[in-house]
Amino acid sequence: MDDATGRIDRRALLLGAGAAAMVAGAASAAREPLHTPPGGGELPPAWEAAERIPLWDGAPPGGPFVARKDLERRGPTFVTGVTMPDLHVFQPAKANGRALLVIPGGAYSFVSIRNEGVGVANVFARLGYTVFVLTYRLPGEGWTPRADVPLQDAQRAMRLIRARAARYDVDPAKVAVLGFSAGGHLAASLLTGYDERVYAPRDAADRGSARPDAGGLLYPVIAAAPPLTHPLSAQLLLGSKPDAALVARRSPAQHVTATTPPTFLAHSMDDGAVPWQNSELFLTALKAAKVKAEAHFFEEGGHGYGIGPDNAPAGLWPQLFARWLDRTLG
Template sequence: MRMPVDRRQMLLGSGLFLMTLPVSAAREALKIPQGAGPLPAEWIGAPSITLWDGLPPGSPRTAPKPSITLDPTFITGVARPEMRLFRPKRSNGQAILTIPGGAYTFVSIRNEGTDVARTFTELGYTVFVLVYRLPGEGWANRADVPLQDAQRAMRLIKSRAGQFSIDPDRISVIGFSAGGHLAASLITAGRDGCYDGRDAADQLDPLPSLAALIYPVISTEPPYTHQQSVEMLLGPNPTAEAIERRSPARRIGANTPPTFLVHALDDVPVPSQNSLLFLDAMQRARRPVEIHLFEEGGHGFGIGPSNAPAGQWPQLLSAFIARHMAPS
């Protein structure tokens, strides 16, 4: 049951409410996976699948350059978007496309990429980690650029399903933070024509069979939105039409796949109301949906703290997939 909140709580997010609750002074600090650092060996060794032959759509005259100040695991300057492939020792015939976050400013490929791949390959899934183009790096039609890459990635996975020993009708997408916004856009606006087709793969339906949105940015307007993500995607002064096109909760329809939502109630940058907005819209559309709201975890916890309930979401998601995914 959703608790009523006053205007001040709405502006500051549900963390304000939690501050009034008694907390044990002896509570152990959360053990949250870190996103920063050098490139993991497993990332370096993973096969790369380039999304586009030749230049991607809307390429600028000068290719974007990587940041020299951010850690290597926060990827910028994405001139050649790609997927990295991670195979399980024993496949269950299913695949996951994971879309890391980073406020549409960078792509966090450690805590929301390789950590996710390791966790889900252990459960039998073939995992693809998407490195998508960043809309503020000079591309034409900036609001469409990440979605173009997500559409193309899903189509390539389906077109090569036999090569990867997976069922093209049993592919899920997981998105984190701004990557959660991109995943939500894929499942609600993925059939929009965002680029000219280049090969037979582009004739395939880009919708996945199921989605998981982990602390996603859903709202593109105050008071709940993450302003940096919205500005990077839409620019500093987006029109009402641009906001509408990239507000995924407003675009849920009869074809929106079953969706699994995860959020921490103490998430300040992206308040849990974002997931609740998507939940409400899914319920109004009578689409299958499940939500898990955790007391603690903050923002950007990836696969979750190992010493708190939020760290159990991968297993809960696997159970959700098993309930909704048709057997091969």
């Protein structure tokens, strides 16, 4: 481990027989429930004050929608029951010409607005980014086809940001995505499936590209099957008995190509919900495709920390990501 950057020497990961033990440990960790997210209470004032952009004019695609009756309401900062997805816009005091689409996590069972939305937006807006936080539809809440619904919203969000770039003083060639946990799975799906046709075009915005210019993945769910997946995320996205073709289609590491955007990854190796090998899986695919990539594996940090734990090296990820974006976006 490099103390200055948190990078891990890949040679230390290749331990022969010890690798099997790591995978077995990852399988055990993947069976643990998702963390209880920090926060709670009311939505921060910054969220209420932010400009809101509805994604869809009229009913979204992905119907017919049949609402479940057994949804667990988790409070305003852990959003469920999303029927009209949207973007909340956090504008900087002085724009740097770049935009960041932030996708909070929540195991595809809720959207974690406070720690992986507002907190992240505030930090990057102070750095000059125009930040768009995505509240996306949750696939297990009655949408058909469920496995496409989050990607529909992510693609549409990226296209709307570019369509409105001039309004926000954003260069449409400098739009990045940043996703956390299950939101990291959605961000990785956008990085690899930006051109997948998952909805019929609605308006002029849909003539634009949904390809991010760069991506950041924080403790992402990458695998869609055991032993590395997060079981609840996979079940809610794919259903209880998905066929092999659907699992493969929603396994973003299998779809990395030379045209996949440059990607930054950060993951803590004590993550008890989403094993760090998920990030390694995506990194390996990126390097095999010769895509520019950087990864940081931290010894401690756990899962779901959003902007980062104050007293651990994992809390350095925002600075590391910001510097990487400086080099990548220019």
